[in-house]
Amino acid sequence: MNFSDLFKQNGHLCRFSPNGSFLANVAQYRLVVRDIKTLQIVQLYTCLDAIQQIEWSSDSRFILCGMYKRGMVQVWSLEQPEWTCKIDEGSAGLKAVRWSPDGRHILTTADFHLRITVWSLVNKSVSYIKYPKDCKQGIHFTKDGKYMALAERRDCRDYVSVFVCNTWQLVKHFATETQDLSGLEWSPDGSVLCVWDSLLEYNLLLYSVDGRCMATFKAYEYALGIKSVCWSPSSQFLAIGSFDEKVRILNHITWKTVVEHSHPHVMENPAVVVYKEVEQRAQVHQQLIPGYHGNLPVFAAQSKYDVLEACPIEVPVLKPDPDKANPKIGISLLAFSSDNKYLATKNDNMPNALWIWDVQKLCQTVLMLQVGNVKCAKWSPVQTQLALCTGNNKLYLWSPAGSVSVEVPTEASFQVHKIQWHPEGGVLLLSGKEQMCLCFLEDNR
Template sequence: MDFTELYRFHGNLAFSPNSRFILAAIQNRLVLRTTSTFQIFQTWQIDQSPTPTNALFSSKDKTSSEPISHIGWSCDSEYLLAASTKQGTVHVYNVQDINWSARIESGTEGLVKAEWAPDGRTILCFSQWGLRVTIWSLVTGVASATYIQFPVHPDTGYAFRSDGRYFILAERHKSKDTLGVYDTQDSYKLVRHFPLPTSALASLALSPTGNHFAVWEGPIEYKLHVLSLAGDLQGSFSPDSDPGFGIRRVSWHPSGMFLAVGGWDDKIHILDLTWTVAATLELSARIPSGVVSVPFGENHPNGRRQQKVEVSYHVPNYSATKPASESIADERLRSPHSIVIQRADMTKSNPKSGTAQLEWNKNGSLLLVRFDNSPNALHIFDFPTMEQPEFRPRLRSVLLHSRPIAHARWNPVRKGSLILCCASQSLYMWSDEWVGENGEEEMAECIGVPAKSFETRDIRWTPDGKGVVLLDSKDSLFCCAFEVEDA
């Protein structure tokens, strides 16, 4: 892979949907670079003049600058926004017209989040204390502002249907959970409003088909409900055995035919359209042969230290001396292997246990699972297609690392490509698309970052799936890596 130079950012980084630009926030300044040359295309200095509300209530120095808390792109990559929640403002810019800009000011209700709607011309602003959501339109300006009261969660309590037609929002009215369905093509006019069967809603997830949505309780009770957009209850799920705590992760299959549910225990429940358990996947300390890939030891067999770059996916005590920017492929263990499972203290708040990540690949043929009580392992399950006569998901691969896995991401375009990082000077890739002597085979590799001091603490794909961006949040640095195409 080819790596770029290191660049500075401050907490926020975003690729444009067309993958032509990368936007970085540095304190109160926006820096826009092209992905072809990584030269600076445009910069903006955020207007830090206080809003009337801030000027009235704030006792701080009015000349002090507030960092940018949120950035985002419109779906057509034409507009971008930068929000400062402390200042209560959202700034909007046009990529091609440097003279065009807009500014949204929140009132006394404050601002906790701002993001684009799917149409790319509407901005949603969530206020503090769950008071309301304000919808602003760039087309008609102030006259189009719409207010929806009492959203439950600004991060996980809403969703847009895949076609962008309907906006569903979990709300809290008169101490009861409710859900509103709003028509985005009719100025967010309320279409339906109905109560939810939850007592303390934790989150919701909309089916990819847009026909159903799942809601589940808070951390005390393990209970999930599936409803239609008309408000009809389709089914409820609660495991027979007592899991101790509630639900942590829920993920719809891309086809909308299955729902994966993980809690604070070591089990993943796969529900079908009858909303009953079709399969249960469980974390086990004993892994079958031919499934595990393990990093080799830190010391060279002849006593020399290996390179600073940590190389993973190799058998123990394997010697390798590759340059930092080159990759080394894996070798699987051919005998059963045991992994360490940490037993968390369930009497303490937020115990390190249960499902930390639950994510399908693009076509739903693979399911990625990470457990908090086995932080160094990543499990990949093979999921059968609808054409196969027998429905039996199986464990396909377990990738073991010497450090806890920080992030893992599926390729947004290719079905069998995965990247992950472990806060080390490397990135790790797994793929089942490598063509070997026996046809398509799996391959895992470690790729060192060619930098003197860089720890990959987060990693993301470009929207076109052809490159990755590596972030070192500790030192506020990032770089990008792109696959080298064969001549």
């Protein structure tokens, strides 16, 4: 395992290209593109204002920079650095920007969600889509890039419009049985569209491409409802995380609950492997302090995992504040492994715990208890390996073979807050508040 030097970045704006050849990151007004093998700068672009968002096109030939404060988007070409494109929304303002699946159209959302504009890089045509709804996830594309689903709000009702992406023609428009639609997402195979209501009402609906409602799921009433939704890679399961601290998994045939996973405050199942992080203070070097006779020892916290065998085991719990909005309770993280064998979850009022479930056996297999709060957890796209961070200078890895804690060997005070996997696996991008570095799990450079 090798680590690169630290590089400057802003706002966690660092992305691998889809083909895995490049790494882009933002440093205020500048967009830096590096070769992933040598980490040498291959392109350096200067934008007109501070960058708030970057996104690669699907073929890795273009990259866009969103500057929301100025209501502007700049597009850059890696193959033709002299080619430039600028999109100015003007007085309409800019709320969000993203690529279409073909990598030749850009979708911009105006302030207050007044409209969505589709800009073509091929023929410079412009199309407008009215009535987009301001919600957490109001737009989603099928994995094959054929269809786009858009949440809309008209006449005090929720609607979904389905567009075909090659012509941007409307192919289906239907009303949904939701009070306040909060999000929608296609299944990986593109055959089912999942729609769910706001957290004030537990309501999940499943639609076919032609707008037919296939099933409705309501676990309970008169309490905070759905917090997170995640499809399995095979489209066979749909995991629903709720504010009642439970995960419910639906099957794709009957859309009924296959299993209901709870997150107890006390672990009493002896079959679950519990990894507990233990920190130890170790002297790393001595530092000369002016005005002090002699050197003062400098200590660093080194950690390792202990496997707990005695049950029951208490899981640290935080009591949510009932007077504050968006209480820290419920399942905020749902992530299936790429091979569809495991599911990782996090319950917000147990921020130090990460739960790993066996999808085939429908039971819990691992509980990881960290010293700090789990900030981010990501599965490898090619193998059964989970990486997580807790906002310190360490990287944590889990696989069916076991867990390991690795300290990032940097001289500066570097804390890992976000993790990204390389599209081909084997490389991790570790992002802090103002810096980033790469972790090469295998020396394949």
